Amino acid sequence: MRKTSELIWQDAQHQVLFQILDEIAEPSRGTDILEKLQLYTETHFSLEEEYMEQLGYPGREAHRRAHDRFREEIAQLLQPGQVRDEAFMALISTFLTEWLTRHVLGTDKDLEDFILRSDAK
Numbered sequence: 001m002r003k004t005s006e007l008i009w010q011d012a013q014h015q016v017l018f019q020i021l022d023e024i025a026e027p028s029r030g031t032d033i034l035e036k037l038q039l040y041t042e043t044h045f046s047l048e049e050e051y052m053e054q055l056g057y058p059g060r061e062a063h064r065r066a067h068d069r070f071r072e073e074i075a076q077l078l079q080p081g082q083v084r085d086e087a088f089m090a091l092i093s094t095f096l097t098e099w100l101t102r103h104v105l106g107t108d109k110d111l112e113d114f115i116l117r118s119d120a121k
């Protein structure tokens with residue numbers, strides 16, 4: 001993924017997330033990658049949410065709701081009994097990558113601008 005943010009921490013974490021999502025589509029990668037995705041997503045989302053709280057970001061509720069939808073998608077994938085064959089993993093990799101791309105180029109951009117205008121960067 002090309003650069004997503006002028007904030008070094010934000011871009012670096014997005015890059016890791018996209019790498020994990022690519023890995024999900026690799027045949028025979030195994031399903032533990034979904035746990036890695038969940039863990040890293042939480043690390044990243046909580047940091048953005050911490051910034052939003054600290055700075056009193058006006059769009060924080062909507063942004064958090066968007067994060068929560070992604071969290072729910074991942075939780076669904078980790079449900080016991082969920083089919084996780086190769087075709088399915090490839091499908092969710094595409095789906096989550098599209099979601100994340102829209103998020104980092106839209107919702108996250110607004111937050112980035114706000115942080116860059118603050119003195120918290």
Ligand SMILES: [Fe+2]
Pocket residue numbers: 010014044048104108
């Ligand atoms: Fe983000």
Ligand SMILES: [Fe+2]
Pocket residue numbers: 048063067103107108
């Ligand atoms: Fe975000």
